[in-house]
Amino acid sequence: MLKSLKTPLLALLLMVLAITHAGASEVEGGEQDLPELIQTIFPEATEIMPQLESPRVWPVYQVTELIGYAFLSGDYVQLPGFSGVPFQLLIGIDRDGRYRGVQVLEQHEPIFLHGLGTGPMHEFTRQYMGLDLRHPIKLTSATVRDKHSGSNVYIDGISKATVSAVVLNETVIQSALQVAQETGIIAKRKPAARVREDLLETTDWQQLLGQRWTGSLQVPEATVETAFGSANIETPVPYRYEAGPLFANLQFAYLNVPTIGRYLLGETLYKRLMEESLEPGDHVIAVMNQGPYSVLGEDFTRGTPSDRLALDQNGVQIELRDMDFFNALEPQQLESLHRAGMPRFDEFVLFRVKAGAGFDPASSWKLSLVVNRPQGYLQPDEIRRFGQDYRLPERLFSIEADHSEPADPLWLKIWHQHLSRIAVLLLGLGILTAIIFGHRWVTQDARRFRLIRWGYLLYTLIFIGYITQGQLSITNVFAILQVIGGDASASVLLLDPVICILWSYVLLTLVLWGRGYFCGWLCPFGVLQEMAAELASLVKIRQRRIPFRLHRRLWLLKYLILTGLIVLSFWSISGAERAAEVEPFKTAITLGFVREWPFVLYALALLFGGLFVHKFFCRYLCPLGACFAVLGRVHLLRWLPRRAECGSPCQLCARRCGIGAIEPDGRINYRECIQCYECEVIYRDDHQCVPLVNARKGKRRPAVVIARG
Template sequence: MSIVRKLWVVVMLCLAGMAGAADLPAVFPQVRSIFPEADAYGGFEGTPPSVAVYQGGKRIGYIFLTEDVLRIPAYSGKPINTMVGLDLEGRIAGLAIVKHDEPILAVGITPERLNRYVAQYEGKSAFDKVIIGARREGHVAIDGITGATITVMVENATVMRSARLVAEARGIRPPVSPVADRKDAAAPAQPAAPAPLPAGEMPAAPAQPGAVSPPESRPQRPEPAPRPAAIASGTAGKPAAVVKQAAPSSQPVHGAMPLTPDFPPQKVAPLPAKPGTWTPPKEEPAWIAIWQNRSFDIAVLVVGLATLSFILIFQDWLAKHPNALTYVRNGFHVYTLFFIGWWGLAQLSVINVLTFVSSVMQGFHWENFLIDPMLFILWGFVATTLLLWGRGVYCGWLCPFGALQELILIASRKLKLPEIEFSDAVHERLVALKYIILILLFGVSLQSISEAAWYAEVEPFKTVISMRFQREWEYVLYALGLIAIAAFNRKFYCKYLCPLGAALAIPGRFRLFEWWLRRRKECGKPCQVCANQCSVRAIRPTGEINANECHYCLDCQVIYYNDKLCLPLIDRRKRREQQLVRGQESRANAPAKNVVVSENHPDDMGTAGQH
């Protein structure tokens, strides 16, 4: 019975495929926008599969789905399924995105912007080297979508590689460049010597520049008169190589060996490739070209991360010079906001974390994450700092939205705006919110990354950083509200709502070192200066630093080395000052005593002088 059921399922699937192919526009309405003049369609045939498109009984092109040809995981960890149309010359007639799970496309990118992007592919050859952004020699550049860097780069690689594979499978060849045509026309005509073909196989018809038709639509040439085939001895009766369309030449060929009955069979070399086919050049992975295009951004980012490493290593010296620390920290916030954020669009997100977890569960591939060099390098640095310092390095120094909040707080303090703080009881309960949000997002992501991306709009990063406030008014209003609150409560969003901060805090608990932020035995018992001065409320009343909430601003370290703020240092300073005063008093009183002794005992003056 199980075999009958399996056969029934196979038959039903075949019938469903035939019905879908017969009425393609009913299943995929996008086909009408790609080939509006088409009046008939074939079925999904060939490898890779595609549908032939007809007009008036004449074939005019092919339609295929990229998911059937090539699957390149995008930002969400899943491929973008796109319908692509090719004409008989290998040009892209149009394309339409059929299905995707991309967060930025689901929430953030309007259909108009997406349509403008995909329209750029129309008229491009399947054999063009299309790149996003800056122009390069030998490449065709198109504009990307701001805030969707990874998505458009993956979509570009998917569309162009799939189109090339389908074109090659249908016998379409790249057009010959006009320069090559002129050179060929100027050169004297010489007899052609095509690649040798196995016996019984006809060579493919030569491609004509500008008008290439599929193999099945080419006119058949008359069969030439058969010529005897040269057979090497010892090959089990199989012909070694036969040339059917070239006249034999009486001129000796350099390096050729005559095929004689005593010719050793081991000298017959295998043919390197199937004759009559075009072998495309080997392509480099898409991420390599992207890294090359963003070499300047990568260099500036690496310099910035090296500078931050230097700051962290020599943090004690900076803490002893608070004015220098203030300038360095504020300057780095400007760098983080403008370069890492608004220029490099390297704002990390909780969606990155959820995508990484999903990739590990479904099959991890480095190529999925190498596609964006800025995010890849930044995540690598953050992973390292999590092991050494914990969450605080990213949240306090490398988060563009966090840097914006810090700069807003500086401006509010210049304006002498009041700072509002919650009580300890309220604060402790609000801190748990971001962990609850993270758990909910993780649960939703197990079902659908795209749906989790919609709920992840609790992060204002996309609105403020990726899209630079160019969004619908409700998203902008939400982001501006959080920024306004940050002027009165330092990093309100980071402390209470940020799921990314919660995600970083979990592995940050396994950091290797605890001595980067120095504490004294008097901290918390009785001294509460650091706890009262910490605006992010990361120091417990008992004096310990809660690394899960610390943003590594180093304010507590400034107090640690300041003998006018730290109570233990104040006590030591006062004791030193008292000892110094007593020493000065004793030295001041010593000559007076000698004078008194001299008056009472005149004979001792000479003795004192001798000593």
Template sequence: MSALAALRNLAFALTLGACAGSALANSYEAQLPPELSTSPHMCDYVACADVMPGADSFSERKGQPPYVEAYRSADGGKQLLGYVMLSTDITDIPAYSGKPVVTLIGMDTTGHFTGVKVLKHSEPILLLGIPEEALIEFNNQYLGKFVGDNIEIGRSRPEQDIIGLDAITGATVTVIAQNQVMMLSGGEVAKQVGILKPTIRPQAKFIDTGAKPSWQQLVEDGSVQRLTVAAEEVGLPHRGQPYIDLWFGYLNQPTVGRAVLGDGPYNSLMSRLGEGDHALFIVRSAGIESFKGSGFVRGGIYDRVQVRQERDAFTFRDTDYFNLYGIAAAGAPAFSESAIFIVRSGAFSAAYPWKLVFLANKMDKATGAKTFANFDTEYWLPATYMEGGHPEIVKPDPVWLKIWKERMVTIIAFTAFLVAIAVVYSQRDTLVRRSTRKNKWPVNAFKYVGWVISIGFVGFGLLAQPSITQVLTWFHALLFQWQWELFLSDPFIFIFWWFIIITVFLWGRGLFCGWACPFGSLSELLYKIGGWVG
């Protein structure tokens, strides 16, 4: 058998193996029962025991964001083993497909992960190129780890108290998103049940200016903020008005509180607050949705709005609600729904920025399924209303920026390689004229070196192989929801695609396919070797 024929057989075997691997996928675009996201009895629609070994009964959904308690029968009673949560009840962080990976997560009473099960994903790379078992093996790395640990993708760094997880080759963005889902979901429930303690922040000391700013002045200085959700953002057709349009602000500050409520109502409200209580107002000036929710019952939780301050979340019960009958500030908009909510926690501080989060039902245009989506706007009381102004805050870098900083040297080397082969390729006519029929090394020397670097450094080293699945993801993002953070999470693929787009317009596909593509370079090199071997 010739070497060339052997290479053909090898390629066929690899293709067959890839197809066999894809046949193992069973959660790709799986049809989940609609009750899974809405029913109080979540575990009637999914096998919660799969992520909580030893449990034989489960509670109804409780808390906000929701979770269920897992029990084991013991001595005629029930022993609490831990908590089970559905990731999409807590966060809608998208993976590379632009859709979240729906994950069932188990955590024991000490905050250690006991099980992880992917119920549904839309990652084409896990269908076409990488077996789904790779994602299962990745998730298994969380078992036994504490929810409060600093867990990141990549190598462990004990000196920084960072626990590293092995990524999935070729699916870096997917596992980065999954890590955020795991830690955020587990952390939210752990804080609710007391495993993780909230951060105690210094309280603000207010300055009463004695002024009565108008509504426009309150908006301009940031004392009143706006949160608008368009109908298209939740999968609905445009109806000439937003899905919801909210105005909100902080009322404890005397200047702001009196401007919004008026002197009498403000004094009455302050007299009703306990030590450490914080009052916020929300009004809806437009929209088809209610921020109070249609399913609210006495004794329950307002499940459409919550406040987040860094990693702490604050929800509202019926006892945290006061009526808001009007706004005193001149020029205030008309509103159809209003409320005053009370944050009853010493962990909350008006001196630091916080976010109002609105949880909406989002319709998936492709499947018609409904999921929860979070929309938020940041609020920070103006510095002029606080003694000493704003405290100094060092915000952590977003995940994508942290990756770029950590791999900056490699990114520079990769970019330099792409620039170098582009410069050489642009001079190919000059190099060809210097070549002869017997001596083609003026061209081949650069090409062969480029092949080796592309295969070894770009392909096996950086795993930066562009593929059609990434193109599909780009188109999906353009049609539904574009997020730069999603693509920036893999810097090498991001840079490579911009390189491809630019060079294809300049010279066609020859530079990428023949020089830069790791798979193309490997194919060409094997063909050359086969020809030399005979």
């Protein structure tokens, strides 16, 4: 039998080497001539000056005219990517504040080096050409139309590389804004003033309007028609308007000021807003609408920025994000918003400005209503803005030297963007926890067990695997080792919320029960292997049983692979990531088999092998499974039930165990067990379990042992 396995194992080794070589060819080259690259960003340039010391930019000239600046992102921001290493970008901006180009000089993202390749990354960066750095740039899907038809600008994200795309986008935006301020393209942001919370004055609606503590933006229909009949991009709107039907009738106010917030919301809601709904340094702006043109729109998603409103300060648009504050209020609480002398509004929406956004409430700012009209499917929509300035008196604020709040960390922004996925994942993990603690009920009936198990496996494959890209990998271990070694920030581990939550759950189950609950329930590629075994059963392919002595020796392969990868990671992370292609996870799950043929052939070969040897990869080659087996070697609970007859004389469970984790003497090897509960179904079935069959026929009662392992 050993000889018969030599040829397949040799072929497998050659396949891994071929894949590693293919992955290595995707790593980007060495040093590039920066002046030549800058010339490609500014093709009209006649002279590229040497890099300045402060600011760290290359001024770019056309004859005697300064036309823009080029700079390295690493001189301004160091946001760690998914690999733990920042992107190094060469970025060009012109004097009008528009991006001229973005070139990736250095990156270590595994998905680009050994997965998708760098093509999608370069397609992504080409989208910045011509965009205004003053406007927020959001990532979206390719299916969204009219990406420039509102106050926000949207660009296509990178499918299967969401985290890397978010980090790249943040690197571009943050570094470009810093350069624009240092070069005078936009005004430098002042430290944000603090609201005087001790100052509370009596007021009413008319006083708020008269003092202009509540801003008014009233847009007649005639003004809108005139604006779209002209070439003006922004039509100024006077504070007073001529008679005629209104297109929009907005009032807006800055609610952090106690006098304003307490009047508009009432004491109870204001206290709830400030104490429960805001983080330190956050700002809230209320927008109240009486006009027919909604500030949100029919297709608006709660908790996101509105494309119909824009807040500008010092020439830079600052993100306004809906708080969805009133969604959970009772009708009587909403009714309490109406004060004597205060009009009733069709819309009353609170928007958050995050701490660190650069917003200064004591300085002048403008709220604009953004109106777009489609011009046909192949032409961009026409956009007009109707704005009104707003400024509160300085006596309402405490203006000190520096009270700037740190910006939200990037990982927190990513978590906020994926709240729905996080909720579904936590629900799924809650269900798995219920299955674990209710396993006696689950396995009491074979049909019930099969429905529950395959239902959960499909959830793992579809949601965790293909929708959220939540396939854990040995490359995650490399990132953890970098953090432990001080070579990367711990925030790297938080960049992907699905991966972070799964790792937390898996580590907890490792302590309690060993490796099984990831390998048996939460591994998407493991589900594909189980499907291969089911297919083999359907088409009458008999799966081969490997003699137990050889089976135990083959277990060592995955531990050797794990050891080799860990040692290699200390010498070269990039080399270890390429060698980690021994895992087919990226090909089969992350990229959905859309990849170069050596990778696809390797993954398919493993699945094909699973038709003949149950979960061949899991049993003998998976370095992640080996890692979990090592980490979970000492666990607290061994609660899979056994009987004294298990192993002698009964061998049914040992023969039926697809993973081969039951020793000939009946003991369960928890290092190899994937906790699939198939043996427990047999244990509880008096038509399968030999001791139970004997007991049912009136023979001696079986002895019960709760756990043997």
